[in-house]
Amino acid sequence: MIAMPEEFARSTIEREGEAGAEWLAELPGIVEELLGRWECVPDGKVLHGGVGVIVPVRRRAEETAVLKVSFPHPGNAHEPDAFVAWAGRGAVLLHERDDERFAMLLERVQAATLAEVADGDEVVAVAGWLNRRLAIPAPSGLPRLREQADAWEEQLRRDAEELTHPLPRQVVDAAVATVRELGRVQPDTLIHGDLHARNILRAGREPWLAVDPKGYAGDPAYDGGTLLKSRALTLLEADDPSKAVHRILDVFAEAAELDRERVQRWAQFHAVQAAFWGRRHGFRIARSGPQLDWLTEFADRLAKLLTKGS
Template sequence: MVTHVPTPPSDRPALTRRADRFLTHWSLRADGPHLSGIAALVLPVTAADGTPAALKVQHLDEECAGEATALLTWAGDGAVRLLAHDPPTGTLLLERLDEHRPLSALPDTREAVDVLGALLARLTAHPAPPGLRRLGDIARGMTARLPRALRAEADPGTRRLLRDCAAALGEVADEPGDRLLHWDLHYGNVLAAARAPWLAIDPKPLAGDPGFELLPALANRYDPSDTRRRFDALTAALGLDRERARAWTLARVLQNRLWQLEEGRAGRPRDDVRLAVGRALRAL
């Protein structure tokens, strides 16, 4: 998942116009067509000095507002480099990566999980800078929203799971952490690069515990027989306390279901891979 609220299709023309404006503003030459994501447009470009780059335009929301701050903090350590940015619009000029070689195309999921673990270890080694969303605030918000969600959840088994997720959150919420989190590091948000084998893109940054980072890697390219191995590989790569990481991952399962219920997108619980990950981790 890139963001839980897709950009409405009617907003695409506005993003395209903004991209055209910044081509002129930053003296860029377009090298190819716009690449449309869920909430942004990315355009391959060449700068005036010949540097290949990527122009990213997006609608600012609470999830992407800190993207430039995070990229500046990482300074290319495991993540795409930020070359320029426009704070009022959230427009970014990024180093060019190979959009045709995402980690999701790697056939060996074991190798892909190891790549994600190594990247997460590098990214979360950085303390979060001031001004980002904080996991402690998110945790308190989830706790406050839980009663209404339980009333909306029709499936008894899923209600029990959500209560268990909330209980796990309660065990760790008083120590929410202070690391710089990517929050959305799945296989599609890692691209091959010239200066490094793989680099992370599209952070939705917040300050918190690295255990909150694991769910995308467990749910993306989901394999029910591989959940425990992936979880163990990721916690080992990041040097995490296994029980704390389990609790924060269950909290992430709760967060996702809260969004689904509030937005009327809950669907059938048995078809939801994140709930399946929650059930598997609850049994560990």
């Protein structure tokens, strides 16, 4: 049986509780069964992301691939549908899928991520270029982001009233306006849904390929916010954070061929959501303590910087 990474097991139990422990107990058997069914043999160290394990494999002697098995969760359900629609355009290829087990056999690419590139403009430009590559007509059956708009607005208003926070009313109102004006009318365009540098890997078939999509149908500018949040450390280290934030927006919008103001508005919405989410739930990398306080304060600052006129 293949051993699962201890860090992955610990974080899964912390996040999912008893359900996570039960799934982890079954996971080695699930991996073995899929290896046999898809005629694969392990070919390297077992890796992991936030919610799944990645097993490098060889198939039929010469073909390399990776077996990915994720914790069963609705948020992971449409990942293979996105890969099918893209058919290798800007994303890794899907070879096999088992939706019941939240498992896929995927094209193997390099382990190096876009996050390892030192040039910040290059990181953002590549992400924007991929955003444009991935923006194709969405197939039916994918979750439409416009259907979340009512819930987004309700949650923003509840958080603003119930939580202790320093966000001015102008900042919260701007996020609500984005939901009303952009959120309820979105195109049926396939977007990644969680586009950031760690979800973009070096490859040979194309210079960079995307992994770990959510598979949403919506506004491509929505992903500008997920990218901006992932640049937190870079922004905090900048001599002029405001200038650095707007540089990211400029480069991303140009590379993605998107309206720059639209990207900024979605990014501001993401930042306000993050500021409230951190106060209610913590973040995956920090559930409590000084690091959580630091991340929440950063989300506050980012939300204010992105609010026009503030």
